[in-house]
Amino acid sequence: MSRIHEALKKAEQERAASQASLPTSTPPPIAEKQDSPASVVCESVNPEALPSDTQRFAGPMDMDSPLSRCAQTQWKPEEKTMLFFNGNDTARGSEEFRTLRSRLYHAREKMALKKVLITSALPREGKSFTAANLAQVMARQHGRRVLLIDADLRSPRLHSMLGTLASPGLSEFLNGRIDEFSIMQRGPMENLFFVPAGGDISNPAELVASERLRLFMQRVENFFDWIIVDSPPAVPVSDASVLAKACEGVLIVVRSSATPLEVARRARDEFAEQMLVGVVLNGMDRQSDGYMQYYDAYTQQTTES
Ligand SMILES: Nc1ncnc2c1ncn2[C@@H]1O[C@H](COP(=O)(O)OP(=O)(O)OP(=O)(O)O)[C@@H](O)[C@H]1O
Numbered sequence: 001m002s003r004i005h006e007a008l009k010k011a012e013q014e015r016a017a018s019q020a021s022l023p024t025s026t027p028p029p030i031a032e033k034q035d036s037p038a039s040v041v042c043e044s045v046n047p048e049a050l051p052s053d054t055q056r057f058a059g060p061m062d063m064d065s066p067l068s069r070c071a072q073t074q075w076k077p078e079e080k081t082m083l084f085f086n087g088n089d090t091a092r093g094s095e096e097f098r099t100l101r102s103r104l105y106h107a108r109e110k111m112a113l114k115k116v117l118i119t120s121a122l123p124r125e126g127k128s129f130t131a132a133n134l135a136q137v138m139a140r141q142h143g144r145r146v147l148l149i150d151a152d153l154r155s156p157r158l159h160s161m162l163g164t165l166a167s168p169g170l171s172e173f174l175n176g177r178i179d180e181f182s183i184m185q186r187g188p189m190e191n192l193f194f195v196p197a198g199g200d201i202s203n204p205a206e207l208v209a210s211e212r213l214r215l216f217m218q219r220v221e222n223f224f225d226w227i228i229v230d231s232p233p234a235v236p237v238s239d240a241s242v243l244a245k246a247c248e249g250v251l252i253v254v255r256s257s258a259t260p261l262e263v264a265r266r267a268r269d270e271f272a273e274q275m276l277v278g279v280v281l282n283g284m285d286r287q288s289d290g291y292m293q294y295y296d297a298y299t300q301q302t303t304e305s
């Protein structure tokens with residue numbers, strides 16, 4: 001049984017257990033249920049031990065670089081859910097994201113991995129939360145430049161999580177109205193760049209399927225160590241599987257005690273197996289479990305080959 005399968009199964013067991021103890025059929029949204037973020041991973045990571053396997057890009061911005069054209073914007077990140085902006089690296093949930101980062105570096109030792117799509121089976125499982133915090137924790141490493149893209153053109157949320165402008169963004173680029181660097185924003189975190197979804201979105205499915213998405217990736221990828229792509233849920237609409245073709249890896253978010261196993265499997269089946277780099281179990285209630293749980297589904301290729 002693959003480790004990703006095991007992770008999905010464990011999530012289903014949790015869901016069954018929580019339904020047995022809580023007769024209400026639909027759990028409340030995660031944000032309402034918890035005071036502070038809960039997430040997936042539990043190992044401590046020594047950031048010094050992370051491999052320096054890619055060119056380091058960050059440092060003073062070269063004024064001749066096209067990146068110097070990115071707009072410097074005022075951001076007001078959500079305090080409770082954007083974990084890495086206040087300089088306090090001990091926020092609840094932050095250690096889990098450091099471990100996730102470490103897992104992705106380990107995956108990258110075995111496969112080409114820079115562009116990572118974040119998706120889930122259903123709405124509201126924590127895709128945008130995961131994408132935003134993963135991008136931040138990557139950018140917090142010295143010398144790592146990260147691009148976070150809101151490619152959920154149906155229900156864009158990242159701009160409001162980060163407290164910044166929604167446009168111009170990806171949709172304006174895909175519609176051919178603007179160039180790739182004019183849709184990027186820089187905020188308070190030096191190495192974190194952001195592309196919002198944009199405001200020009202009447203035909204999301206056609207837009208994400210356009211050749212211009214690939215063109216965008218080609219033009220920008222050499223400027224970044226990591227590109228994290230937020231997406232719509234994979235089961236109701238096809239955007240995520242289309243977007244995955246422009247990425248090397250896919251992380252599937254499974255909401256603890258909520259996502260039915262069959263639905264999570266359907267999401268998994270949307271993607272080629274070699275692209276699946278892991279499952280993030282989001283929203284664990286650690287107190288009720290008495291210990292931190294961790295579904296070690298990452299780096300499937302590395303552990304099963
Ligand atoms: N682990 C967490 N701890 C606290 N709040 C969370 C957590 N995960 C998600 N949330 C909150 O739950 C809400 C839904 O999360 P999010 O927007 O990331 O889901 P999504 O899967 O991107 O939804 P959609 O399918 O609508 O794009 C948001 O308000 C988010 O801040």
Ligand SMILES: [Mg+2]
Pocket residue numbers: 127128129152155157230231
């Ligand atoms: Mg979202």
